[in-house]
Amino acid sequence: MNVRGTIQQALSLVLLKLGVELDAQEVPLEHTDDFAHGDYATGLALRYAKKLDIGSRELAEKIISSLGTLAGVSKIEMAGAGFINFHLSRSVVAGAMSDAREAEKAWGTGDAEKGKTILVEYTDPNPFKEFHIGHLMSNAIGESLARLLEFSGARVVRANYQGDVGLHVAKALWGKIQKPALSWGEAYAYGSEQYEHHTAEIDLVNKEVYEKSDAKINDLYTEGRAESLKHFETLYKTLGTKFDFYFFESETALRGRAVVRAHQCVFEESEGAIVFKGEKYGLHTRVFITSSGLPTYEAKDLGLAEMKKEKVQFDTSITVTASEQNDYFSVVLKALELIHPEWRGQFQHVSHGMMRFAEGKMSSRKGNIITGESILHELIEGARERAKESRADDIAVLSEQVAVAAVKYQILRQTAGKDIIFERERALSLEGDSGPYVQYAHARACAVLEKAKGGGVVAHVDENASPNELSRLLYRFPEIVARASREREPHYVATFALEVAGAFNSWYANEQIVDGSTSSPHKVALTDAVRVTLRNCLWLLGISAPDAM
């Protein structure tokens, strides 16, 4: 058992003797934010003092004396109004260093999701349209979630669901027919702009796509779809994502319509359309099949759910989308639950905030759209400029790695559900609270290790070395990962990575690591443990960790 567990267990037992029942796992125990307060702290005594009719400081003292000594804890003391602070023993801090170095790529893994299969659906761009910023966000969050779950022991299946049919496709096809010289993205913009003047024509194209009734449109469609999908693949490669399965609306549409028709009791007919009355459940009504008989996105999502189930035997299916779909998802998930009660709770929705702009709302119809791709390219240019004096072997590769780090970190540093205010300059910045900052600290650690190797200094963990503000951070890593995975919140890892990188940079500035002294082997070992920790943090964020920058 780890030290955290030991402390919680002991506290739980002491509380029981005092007449308070609290599961060991429920015992509040936090990482201190001031090392003067030790490594772990709990406010238990303050919480239960009144209930037990005793002073909080007095209760804290009582708990401490009942606790006796604990393995891995060097000192337990009361502080302030009745906080109980735990100081880890030197061997535990040193032990985390050894663990990190031995486990390498597995450092930080846990078993909370062991034996489970989890499907994660994310990115979901639409062929015929631009890969926009929302897709970038969904991709960054979804990929990180997938890796976090893998670190927790789950078998993760990555899926991508793409809208290859629907009105947007009809708009793009119509635009292309009118103006063949336009790119697909431009054709879509043109079709959207003209929709109100050519509604009937474009609606007809939509129907023809569903029914494959017009050979010319079919060919154009096939060509455009293939071109889009191929292009998306190059982006996934840059972003570091590899999907196991692709689902398409052209497949889910028919299935979805069939699902709805087979479960008439769940739906109602209204004004010629088939709708789901969500009001009974505190939700709202949504159309599943239109009055002209076409399945909507809602019906398609029901079809998708069944197809996912057939494809993989998962325990949980997570879908990552923008928060504007929150209410929409509640309705679809409710309908799905009524159709398949046996799958209750297996489908989860994780939403990301929306990208907003200081300069005002953008729209694909105006031309002021900033796509996910354009941001990536701007960043790559910026990184290339910066990399001119780099030591890296391949500047082109490095520029891409740094650029991806910059965008992804920008997205993953904050709570997933909140909107992100996009500021071009900040996003393009490679300094401060950023992905490249963490990458830089990692590259520095690599450089130091390289030097140690050249100087013949062999890393060695000294169990008796006194812990410092850097080494005392490392043992927290597996706990941070577990929490981020449990709460589906990658930002805990991003915050931690920054903290470790900052502590390392600070330490580095004040300490000669490879200096021939007797403490050098230990300092080299600490550097190595930091290297492993930072690299794994970056991996969990879907960011690469170059050895040199």
Next chain:
RNA sequence: GCUCUCGUAGUUCAACGGAUAGAACGCGAGCUUGCGGAGCUCGUAAUCUGGGUUCGAUUCCCGGCGAGGGCACCA
């Protein structure tokens, strides 16, 4: 109108009901014998508002103000 989110330094974000609210950018002052200045050190500055619950509230509850999303054949 109904409903769901969210209001923290000048700006962009942290803070699982706890201790002196933590970073980054900006601004001001510094850091050249060293392993990488994409760096380090110091300073500057914040919980929208009024109640309530609590030993303790940025966090939970209620009201107000402000911003954003969603609400029938788009996705």
